[in-house]
Amino acid sequence: xxxxxxxxxxxxxxxxxxxxxxxxxxxxxxxxxxxxxxxxxxxxxxxxxxxxxxxxxxxxxxxxxxxxxxxxxxxxxxxxxxxxxxxxxxxxxxxxxxxxxxxxxxxxxxxxxxxxxxxxxxxxxxxxxxxxxxxxxx
Amino acid sequence: xxxxxxxxxxxxxxxxxxxxxxxxxxxxxxxxxxxxxxxxxxxxxxxxxxxxxxxxxxxxxxxxxxxxxxxxxxxxxxxxxxxxxxxxxxxxxxxxxxxxxxxxxxxxxxxxxxxxxxxxxxxxxxxxxxxxxxxxxxxxxxxxxxxxxxxxxxxxxxxxxxxxxxxxxxxxxxxxxxxxxxxxxxxxxxxxxxxxxxxxxxxxxxxxxxxxxxxxxxxxxxxxxxxxxxxxxxxxxxxxxxxxxxxxxxxxxxxxxxxxxxxxxxxxxxxxxxxxxxxxxxxxxxxxxxxxxxxxxxxxxxxxxxxxxxxxxxxxxxxxxxxxxxxxxxxxxxxxxxxxxxxxxxxxxxxxxxxxxxxxxxxxxxxxxxxxxxxxxxxxxxxxxxxxxxxxxxxx
Numbered sequence: 001x002x003x004x005x006x007x008x009x010x011x012x013x014x015x016x017x018x019x020x021x022x023x024x025x026x027x028x029x030x031x032x033x034x035x036x037x038x039x040x041x042x043x044x045x046x047x048x049x050x051x052x053x054x055x056x057x058x059x060x061x062x063x064x065x066x067x068x069x070x071x072x073x074x075x076x077x078x079x080x081x082x083x084x085x086x087x088x089x090x091x092x093x094x095x096x097x098x099x100x101x102x103x104x105x106x107x108x109x110x111x112x113x114x115x116x117x118x119x120x121x122x123x124x125x126x127x128x129x130x131x132x133x134x135x136x137x138x
Numbered sequence: 139x140x141x142x143x144x145x146x147x148x149x150x151x152x153x154x155x156x157x158x159x160x161x162x163x164x165x166x167x168x169x170x171x172x173x174x175x176x177x178x179x180x181x182x183x184x185x186x187x188x189x190x191x192x193x194x195x196x197x198x199x200x201x202x203x204x205x206x207x208x209x210x211x212x213x214x215x216x217x218x219x220x221x222x223x224x225x226x227x228x229x230x231x232x233x234x235x236x237x238x239x240x241x242x243x244x245x246x247x248x249x250x251x252x253x254x255x256x257x258x259x260x261x262x263x264x265x266x267x268x269x270x271x272x273x274x275x276x277x278x279x280x281x282x283x284x285x286x287x288x289x290x291x292x293x294x295x296x297x298x299x300x301x302x303x304x305x306x307x308x309x310x311x312x313x314x315x316x317x318x319x320x321x322x323x324x325x326x327x328x329x330x331x332x333x334x335x336x337x338x339x340x341x342x343x344x345x346x347x348x349x350x351x352x353x354x355x356x357x358x359x360x361x362x363x364x365x366x367x368x369x370x371x372x373x374x375x376x377x378x379x380x381x382x383x384x385x386x387x388x389x390x391x392x393x394x395x396x397x398x399x400x401x402x403x404x405x406x407x408x409x410x411x412x413x414x415x416x417x418x419x420x421x422x423x424x425x426x427x428x429x430x431x432x433x434x435x436x437x438x439x440x441x442x443x444x445x446x447x448x449x450x451x452x453x454x455x456x457x458x459x460x461x462x463x464x465x466x467x468x469x470x471x472x473x474x475x476x477x478x479x480x481x482x483x484x485x486x487x488x489x490x491x492x493x494x495x496x497x498x499x500x501x502x503x504x505x506x507x508x509x510x511x512x513x514x515x516x517x518x519x520x521x522x523x524x525x526x527x528x529x530x531x532x533x534x
Contacts (some may be wrong), residue, residue, distance in 0.1 A: 006526070018155055019157065020179045020180070020181055021179075022201045022202060022207075022496050023205055023340050023494065024201075024204025024205075024285045026156065028285070030267070031267065033262055034251075034263070034267035034268060034269045036268060061181060062231070063179065063180055063181065063260075064525060065177050065178050066178050067528050067532060069149060069157075071149065073150060075222040091402075092200075095197065096181045096182070096186065096317030098189070099180050100517075102181065102525070109532050110531055119286060120204065120285055120286065122284060
């Protein structure tokens, strides 16, 4: 294991990317950071720039206007990088499946490490998912 | 003359949850113009609705927006009931009002927290979101979901409210009232916060009317419009409540209007919960036939009037479904409020209308030079071709 992977498993810094979501998964992500759930206990921190991030949280069906930008954000991320798909939308489209403006699913565009299903997933599910992710990084 | 600089904000910006692009033109520190670009969140919901049945669309429109996820269904159900000329049961009306008002409480608390975050006052964010959690617990007890309540169907509601939950809900509401009182005193007596909010981003009443703005944005400027009062639906004409307005139209008034509205919502809710003890009976009138014609429905969402229009040919689903969300008319008021302010204030001014871009999204026009008229099949074909092209370009 290289030193980069060793660093990665301690404290995950996440960057949140909404790509045509209904806002709900985005709110639940913020909810995870607020006092009741408080993900900062595990060292998880929301950062303002993708260049500081270890994990990319993607929500929403990938709309056609967002598609090139998703890839650009992904390429700006430093390695080692992890992509997490939150909610049903980036996985298969949820109720928006079949829409003319949907260019997903996410795993056709970038490699995805973790899927957290739900519409929206509960904060507990998001924390459980990220805890599993941290296990796999060890 | 000072040199003009252009500052792009977004589409992926740490302060915005949703992808949205703003262009600020500044002279030194002063903002002279603001421009915005929509379309990142467009999911083609109106088109999707044409392929679904009347009942299914209730769940589709709930997913237009995560924060107002019962406003759109209420407006849509009003439209369908207008089309079918159906009167919903009395108990369903009260339950709809309770869910609608609970949503307003949760949405205003959410905005209050975000506004604190935008001001760099993260304590307010943490407080407001902590106190929002009991509201979500109530939602979970009443509807089964924390968000995306899916409580409505055309003709009524899907779940009844259990009597034994009512005392607990009232207790939680009392707690929220106490905490809101505390935050109101703590935040609005703070001289730093006051100097950031007072007299900043003023929206005069004439301009608010010119832009056709709705909801708390325009009520803060002193214009008394509220769909719940002007064209009552559900149980809003059966309980006694007031429309909250302020005079100045600055950021402080927008905060005050929302906080006072939260108290008002708690009042409406408590009265409806009391009424539930007397009003018993069915909660849904099954609708079997959807006649040809048109129907309109609206609802006062936390951000303003949500409007739905449906057109039917007597089939299993609408042939046209039109949605107009409040942010679509509120967003352009930034053209009035933002110029003249400092760059540091721009973010809170843009956020003061409580923007919800996922409700608002529109898409540009499709043009093809080869053919003058494009039929529906042509558009669908063009669309899928472009999607496949993009997919193959970016696939790995």
